[in-house]
Amino acid sequence: MRPLLSWAGWRAVLARTYSPGPSAGYRGASGAQGYVRNPPVGTCDLQGELDRFGGISVRLARLEALDRLDAAAFQKGLQAAVQQWRSEGRTAVWLHIPILQSRFIAPAASLGFCFHHAESDSSTLTLWLGEGPSRLPGYASHQVGVAGAVFDESTRKILVVQDRNKLKNMWKFPGGLSEPGEDIGDTAVREVFEETGIKSEFRSLLSIRQQHTNPGAFGKSDMYIICRLKPYSFTINFCQHECLRCEWMDLNDLAKTENTTPITSRVARLLLYGYREGFDRIDLTVEELPAVHTGLFYKLYHKELPDNYKTMKGID
Ligand SMILES: NC(=O)C1=CN([C@@H]2O[C@H](COP(=O)(O)OP(=O)(O)OC[C@H]3O[C@@H](n4cnc5c(N)ncnc54)[C@H](O)[C@@H]3O)[C@@H](O)[C@H]2O)C=CC1
Ligand SMILES: [Mg+2]
Numbered sequence: 315m316r317p318l319l320s321w322a323g324w325r326a327v328l329a330r331t332y333s334p335g336p337s338a339g340y341r342g343a344s345g346a347q348g349y350v351r352n353p354p355v356g357t358c359d360l361q362g363e364l365d366r367f368g369g370i371s372v373r374l375a376r377l378e379a380l381d382r383l384d385a386a387a388f389q390k391g392l393q394a395a396v397q398q399w400r401s402e403g404r405t406a407v408w409l410h411i412p413i414l415q416s417r418f419i420a421p422a423a424s425l426g427f428c429f430h431h432a433e434s435d436s437s438t439l440t441l442w443l444g445e446g447p448s449r450l451p452g453y454a455s456h457q458v459g460v461a462g463a464v465f466d467e468s469t470r471k472i473l474v475v476q477d478r479n480k481l482k483n484m485w486k487f488p489g490g491l492s493e494p495g496e497d498i499g500d501t502a503v504r505e506v507f508e509e510t511g512i513k514s515e516f517r518s519l520l521s522i523r524q525q526h527t528n529p530g531a532f533g534k535s536d537m538y539i540i541c542r543l544k545p546y547s548f549t550i551n552f553c554q555h556e557c558l559r560c561e562w563m564d565l566n567d568l569a570k571t572e573n574t575t576p577i578t579s580r581v582a583r584l585l586l587y588g589y590r591e592g593f594d595r596i597d598l599t600v601e602e603l604p605a606v607h608t609g610l611f612y613k614l615y616h617k618e619l620p621d622n623y624k625t626m627k628g629i630d
Contacts, residue, residue, distance in 0.1 A: 368444075369406035370399055374415055375436070389421035396425060396441065405444035412436050456524075456535045461489025462502035462543040464514050465585055471562040472582065473512055473545070474574075478558045485563070485574040487540060487581070497613060499600065502541040510560050511551030514543035518597035519615045521581055540581050542588075542597065565589065594618055 363371040374380055392409075399407060409427060411418050413435050427439040431453035442448035464473035464487075474485040488509040492501040499516030506514055521540045528536035552560035568574065569582040588596035598615045605612055 367405055369408060370404050371408040373410045375412045380415055385417045385421050388418050392422060393425055400443050406450055407441045409439045410436055456537045457531045458492040459489060459538045460492050460498050460501040461487035461540045462506035462514060463487050463520060463540055463581055463585060464506055464512055464543045464545050466545050470565050472565045472568055473510060474561055474563050474568060475509060475557045476559040478556055483558055486578045498539055499541055502543055506543060509553045509556055512545055513547040514545045517542040517544050518599050520584060520596060523577055
């Protein structure tokens with residue numbers, strides 16, 4: 315059995331890891347993003363990561379001796395390390411703690427660390443070391459809900475549901491919360507299918523509602539986006555868990571009824587206007603463009619831009 319890492323050993327590991335000497339220099343230019351990696355000391359192989367803002371990121375999951383380290387020894391080691399990082403002019407510490415090592419949260423908090431966020435299997439705590447108030451960005455500020463206004467132009471019918479879990483049964487568009495990494499249009503199409511059995515395709519984005527302190531948003535703000543969808547199946551098979559009723563309703567009736575929410579009524583009128591005057595008046599269509607710095611792609615939603623403006627040919 316390997317020996318328990320002592321406080322002195324732990325302190326040495328932390329101190330050596332964050333004091334780049336000849337054997338542990340930063341990769342890349344000074345002040346740039348890089349790693350600080352030392353050869354294993356005792357049973358530990360600690361890695362600290364320097365970010366481009368001068369902060370240091372510590373991932374406890376990478377410590378080999380973590381299981382055998384007690385909370386008190388961790389606190390002393392962390393305190394010494396924080397002192398060292400301060401003296402080195404680091405701006406912040408990001409401490410990533412696996413859920414099974416949550417015993418290290420309280421010692422870190424006693425040194426001034428606060429929760430930044432938590433995911434299912436880890437929490438991230440931060441400590442601001444820079445001048446003045448913290449400039450660290452917060453975590454998620456909104457939840458995103460997306461509904462589909464599925465409109466069949468050939469019959470002028472719109473797909474509506476009544477929620478099973480609401481005290482008042484009002485007509486609304488089927489929809490739900492967006493999943494991480496999911497495009498807005500894909501959420502609308504998925505939620506419509508899950509709740510009503512109707513297959514559809516994305517056409518445009520119609521409206522965005524922002525609401526703060528929404529009771530269902532875990533203290534965050536709520537962004538509720540309504541998309542225009544085109545149906546390609548018409549037989550309703552609605553979800554009994556979530557919906558009480560589901561119908562194809564004439565768009566005029568939805569625009570006039572009082573048995574609906576203000577947002578549904580407003581978007582029904584918007585759709586009626588688009589149906590009569592041309593959907594280009596109301597649609598924010600989507601295009602995929604490349605991001606310059608990351609090489610990733612993103613979706614951009616805006617009113618249709620004439621081709622000559624896209625290319626800027628023939629424009630003064
Ligand atoms: N103004 C409007 O017409 C309405 C807008 N919205 C917006 O739609 C979005 C959310 O859509 P939803 O259809 O509510 O989400 P959703 O379709 O993703 O999920 C709703 C279902 O999740 C389950 N669920 C939710 N919270 C639960 C809990 N605490 N415990 C157990 N089960 C739970 C229930 O089965 C519920 O039927 C939000 O952005 C909200 O603001 C929702 C209702 C009406
Ligand atoms: Mg729903």
